[in-house]
Amino acid sequence: MFSRSCANFIDLVSENLEDIPPSPITLPRVMTAPGIINELDGDGSFDGDSDVHLNGNRPRKIIVANALPLHAHADAKNGGWCFSLDEDSLLVQMKDGFSPDTEVVYVGSLKVDIATSEQDEVAQKLMKEFNCMPTFLPLDLQKKFYHGFCKQQLWPLFHYSLPLSPDHGERFERSLWNAYVKANNIFADKVMEVINSDDDYVWIHDYHLMILPTFLRRRLYRVKLGFFLHSPFPSSEIYRSLPVRDEILRSLLNSDLIGFHTFDYARHFLACCSRMLGIDYECKRGYIGLEYFGRTVNIKILPVGVHMGRLQSVLNVPSTSMKVRQIQEQYKGKKLIVGVDDMDIFKGISLKFLAVEQLLQQNSDLRGEVVLVQILNPARSTGKDVLEAKRETYLTAKRINDTYGCPGYDPVVLIDHGVPLYEKIAYYAVSECCIVNAVRDGMNLVPYKYVVCRQGTPELDEAMGMKEGSPRTSMLVVSEFIGCSPSLSGAIRVNPWDIDAVADALNVAVTMSDVEKQMRHEKHYKYVSSHDVAYWARSFVQDLERACRDHYSKRCWGIGFGLSFKVVSLSPNFRKLSIDLVSSAYKRTNRRAIFLDYDGTIVPQASMIKSPSPEVISVLNNLCSDPKNTVFIVSGRGKSSLSEWFASCDMLGLAAEHGYFIRWNKSSEWVSSTLLADVEWKRMAEPVMQLYTERTDGSFIESKESALVWHHQDADPDFGTCQAKELLDHLENVLANEPVEVKRGQHIVEVKPQGISKGLVVEKLFSSMVSNGNPPDYVMCIGDDRSDEDMFESIMSASCSPLLPAVPEIFACTVGQKPSKAKYFLDDNVDVVKMLDGLATASSCQRPKNSGSNIQFSFEAVS
Numbered sequence: 001m002f003s004r005s006c007a008n009f010i011d012l013v014s015e016n017l018e019d020i021p022p023s024p025i026t027l028p029r030v031m032t033a034p035g036i037i038n039e040l041d042g043d044g045s046f047d048g049d050s051d052v053h054l055n056g057n058r059p060r061k062i063i064v065a066n067a068l069p070l071h072a073h074a075d076a077k078n079g080g081w082c083f084s085l086d087e088d089s090l091l092v093q094m095k096d097g098f099s100p101d102t103e104v105v106y107v108g109s110l111k112v113d114i115a116t117s118e119q120d121e122v123a124q125k126l127m128k129e130f131n132c133m134p135t136f137l138p139l140d141l142q143k144k145f146y147h148g149f150c151k152q153q154l155w156p157l158f159h160y161s162l163p164l165s166p167d168h169g170e171r172f173e174r175s176l177w178n179a180y181v182k183a184n185n186i187f188a189d190k191v192m193e194v195i196n197s198d199d200d201y202v203w204i205h206d207y208h209l210m211i212l213p214t215f216l217r218r219r220l221y222r223v224k225l226g227f228f229l230h231s232p233f234p235s236s237e238i239y240r241s242l243p244v245r246d247e248i249l250r251s252l253l254n255s256d257l258i259g260f261h262t263f264d265y266a267r268h269f270l271a272c273c274s275r276m277l278g279i280d281y282e283c284k285r286g287y288i289g290l291e292y293f294g295r296t297v298n299i300k301i302l303p304v305g306v307h308m309g310r311l312q313s314v315l316n317v318p319s320t321s322m323k324v325r326q327i328q329e330q331y332k333g334k335k336l337i338v339g340v341d342d343m344d345i346f347k348g349i350s351l352k353f354l355a356v357e358q359l360l361q362q363n364s365d366l367r368g369e370v371v372l373v374q375i376l377n378p379a380r381s382t383g384k385d386v387l388e389a390k391r392e393t394y395l396t397a398k399r400i401n402d403t404y405g406c407p408g409y410d411p412v413v414l415i416d417h418g419v420p421l422y423e424k425i426a427y428y429a430v431s432e433c434c435i436v437n438a439v440r441d442g443m444n445l446v447p448y449k450y451v452v453c454r455q456g457t458p459e460l461d462e463a464m465g466m467k468e469g470s471p472r473t474s475m476l477v478v479s480e481f482i483g484c485s486p487s488l489s490g491a492i493r494v495n496p497w498d499i500d501a502v503a504d505a506l507n508v509a510v511t512m513s514d515v516e517k518q519m520r521h522e523k524h525y526k527y528v529s530s531h532d533v534a535y536w537a538r539s540f541v542q543d544l545e546r547a548c549r550d551h552y553s554k555r556c557w558g559i560g561f562g563l564s565f566k567v568v569s570l571s572p573n574f575r576k577l578s579i580d581l582v583s584s585a586y587k588r589t590n591r592r593a594i595f596l597d598y599d600g601t602i603v604p605q606a607s608m609i610k611s612p613s614p615e616v617i618s619v620l621n622n623l624c625s626d627p628k629n630t631v632f633i634v635s636g637r638g639k640s641s642l643s644e645w646f647a648s649c650d651m652l653g654l655a656a657e658h659g660y661f662i663r664w665n666k667s668s669e670w671v672s673s674t675l676l677a678d679v680e681w682k683r684m685a686e687p688v689m690q691l692y693t694e695r696t697d698g699s700f701i702e703s704k705e706s707a708l709v710w711h712h713q714d715a716d717p718d719f720g721t722c723q724a725k726e727l728l729d730h731l732e733n734v735l736a737n738e739p740v741e742v743k744r745g746q747h748i749v750e751v752k753p754q755g756i757s758k759g760l761v762v763e764k765l766f767s768s769m770v771s772n773g774n775p776p777d778y779v780m781c782i783g784d785d786r787s788d789e790d791m792f793e794s795i796m797s798a799s800c801s802p803l804l805p806a807v808p809e810i811f812a813c814t815v816g817q818k819p820s821k822a823k824y825f826l827d828d829n830v831d832v833v834k835m836l837d838g839l840a841t842a843s844s845c846q847r848p849k850n851s852g853s854n855i856q857f858s859f860e861a862v863s
Helices: 004-015 090-097 116-130 139-158 174-194 212-219 245-252 263-277 308-315 318-330 349-362 384-404 421-430 446-455 458-464 499-511 514-530 533-547 579-587 614-624 639-645 681-695 717-734 758-771 786-798 829-842
Strands: 060-067 070-074 081-085 103-109 132-134 201-205 224-228 257-260 281-284 287-292 295-301 335-342 370-377 412-415 433-436 476-479 492-494 555-559 566-570 592-596 629-634 653-656 661-663 700-703 708-711 740-745 748-753 778-783 809-815 824-826
Touching: 060 090, 060 174, 081 116, 090 533, 103 174, 116 132, 132 174, 139 174, 174 212, 201 212, 201 533, 212 224, 212 245, 212 566, 224 533, 245 263, 257 263, 257 533, 263 281, 263 287, 263 295, 263 717, 295 533, 295 566, 308 421, 308 446, 318 421, 318 458, 335 349, 335 421, 335 446, 335 499, 349 370, 349 384, 349 499, 370 421, 384 412, 421 446, 421 458, 433 446, 433 499, 446 476, 446 514, 476 499, 492 499, 579 778, 579 809, 579 829, 592 758, 614 629, 614 829, 629 758, 639 653, 639 661, 653 758, 661 758, 681 700, 681 708, 681 717, 681 748, 717 740, 717 748, 758 778, 758 786, 778 786, 786 809, 824 829
Parallel strands: 060 103, 060 201, 103 132, 201 224, 224 257, 257 295, 335 370, 335 433, 370 412, 433 476, 476 492, 592 629, 592 778, 629 653, 778 809, 809 824
Antiparallel strands: 070 081, 281 287, 287 295, 555 566, 653 661, 700 708, 708 748, 740 748
């Protein structure tokens, strides 16, 4: 038997993180709010509530991403480096969503290799001129981190591609994962160089930095931390194949707010948390939250938008107007369809070409009239899959052009070179239709940009020969597997794998009436213009501020090692129950009441062996041998099981089925509650439960004398939870006029008599001791689940009774560090048994012959 503290060391070894370099800088350890400095951290450089004051109280946002929003090139004349801000970067554009007095600091890598001797100078220059803190990763580490783990393993997996064979993707490599961990740790060090923990908010972007929240939370327990995933999050069936799945999930849960583009992505993440970590979510007043060790991790669902001002400014530049005239002249009399995609295997470019081929094959009148202009952005990753996709793209385009083209006309035009933004915008503005046919994509802003460009500006209207105020039209064909699809209700949504359906959609798009195109365009433009990048950033930051409001109202503990680290955030008065504190009170008191839950408290919850160990029996007998003690097991278990398991405990009191049956000691009879003698309601409830049992594989019914319990812990987590909600509603309707209550617990739905609870039985036992002239001066109550919270509440209420000559010493203790009505906690059942054994040893009295408790319990007397 080992405690959780031992398990933490096992976690540390399994993480294989011993080669993570310590932080190169040391920050002053200053306590800025009540808390406990983490004694488990290795070097102690960054403990829970230390901070660095750099900029007073000016609000700041620290934006952390894989790459800084900078252009960089070597200065050939003067040597050194030249840098400029990338105005097209989302990280720059999102500043419009912040208040004007907000300072923004960027942390990320540069896209160029800087020599070690130049790094300090470059870092100072970037911080001074651009508020950018560069993370310089060694070349080998950068390759393994970005091109290795990020692009070869995470990126394909998040786009639903599994490495089924060596020729189909890269298998998991531990060395690449270690590089990912090291790189994230370096990013954390750089964040710590610029952060002021009291005022700053940290916003992390995308899958490159998914474990960064853990490294930051280790250093600053109350760091205000948001994370936004810009890629899809796969279903649990895909994600569960990742060997480091739990480490990534737990790291993300160290954030305060996690953002996703669509509900589908958020739903997949929540399902993974439920299936792999056993954490369920709740919806409260429109917000989704997961309770994680006393902290509420909020979930945000909002697609990112475009920067309207940036697009409109490029629409007005002379080079755009010139390119528009050139395109109009080149494709005069043609219906232009535009596609802009990165060159990778998930953009569905070849499928798009096949749909165009099908369109021309089935509609001879469109031959010579329809042209697809496909702009290929450079591939962001390398490998044989990218080369194969590019080869297939070219071969398919050539075949279509050879079959349906003619001199001066190619149905498919490939533009495979660097295309400046103004040129792309010119194609958007001229094209009658835009198609995005990706088989899987995080968001994809191409449709949004197309809609804005089709709206035009007065300068562009003049270049295109359009009258001012003329109707605007646009037409979108979008894959249902991209993030922007749910937002574009006027688009034609397609399954990119269904070539016929995509061809039909293109036919509808190019032949649709202008009135219909205008209505769809107006609907899209209204949404895109109001949900721009500033709206997205402002909304995320507002939710992040709301999620962090109570950071300093609770006390924090850091537990776990490596990537299993998490922060427990609980009431300021909540602390671990020490054996010294409890023994001191124990020795100076004479009438002690000890109430113990069974499952999860004195025996492990997950154990297949449900009977108590010989050690537990021995400890309980030693406690009961002291005539000053009244010891009770208060459990939801049936009386037959408890009687059998504790047959050797003569003086132990038992309360079975949450107190419906009570026995003072082995020599006394079981007494049942008078609240409900008639159990005819079972005949109504059992058939309903049986129906759900037959339909839910892994579920079963537990029949007690006073209650019926439907268990679904062995069922599929999602389906079991769904069925439990339906069963609860069904039973409440069927039993509406019966004197029973239907409740949901952890993986159960229970029907039991009204008024029966662990809290009520403790009240009655308490009252019985008082009425027999033995008011307790020492009360201990230990439990681990929701039903035990009733006991804690009852004990606190009973202790204030005017019938008591003095307020007793009270120790209400929950098992596990979690939100509770108890003031104390113990880590697990091992700690519980160890503490009880310490109390038994501390007893100065031994049980004399023929002695027994002189308190006689009468259930009826206190009902």
